[in-house]
Amino acid sequence: MEPVAPDALEVKIADALEAEFGVRPVISCSEELPAEAGAETTCELTTEDDPDTVFPVTATVTAVDSGSGEVEFDVEVAEVPQDSEAPQEQDSPTEEPDSPTEESTD
Numbered sequence: 001m002e003p004v005a006p007d008a009l010e011v012k013i014a015d016a017l018e019a020e021f022g023v024r025p026v027i028s029c030s031e032e033l034p035a036e037a038g039a040e041t042t043c044e045l046t047t048e049d050d051p052d053t054v055f056p057v058t059a060t061v062t063a064v065d066s067g068s069g070e071v072e073f074d075v076e077v078a079e080v081p082q083d084s085e086a087p088q089e090q091d092s093p094t095e096e097p098d099s100p101t102e103e104s105t106d
Contacts, residue, residue, distance in 0.1 A: 001035035001069050009033050013043060013057060016075050023047070027057065035064050035071050045077060054082040 004012070006029040018024040029043035040060040046053060056078040063072040 001064055001066075001071075003032040003034045004071050004073075005032050006030060009041070009043065009059060012073075013045075013059060013075050017045070017077070026051070029059075033059055033061060033071065033073065035061070035069065037061050037064060044082070055080075056082050 009029045009032070010027040013027045013029075014024055017027075026046045026048060027043050028046075029041065031041045033039060033041045038061060040058055043057045043059065045055040045057045058076045058078075059073045060076070061071055061073045064070070065072075
């Protein structure tokens, strides 16, 4: 089975994400995707509006049609941009920095 070439992979990922989100991203893949179930490769996603923010996109092969050689794969976009740190427990702050504090003035 032939692997999916980087340029073909870019188009297929962009098509899938555009169908899901209604906006066509810019996808850049440097490696081919092997035609083997479980194989994966990582590409980069940006948008025309914000080309400097890069999100890793992982394509994972879910099935390969032995007759046609067609490769099916899932696409997962990282929740945080590349080279940024994941937020550290910001969902449940222990104290609010902008809230006034009461001080006793006896």
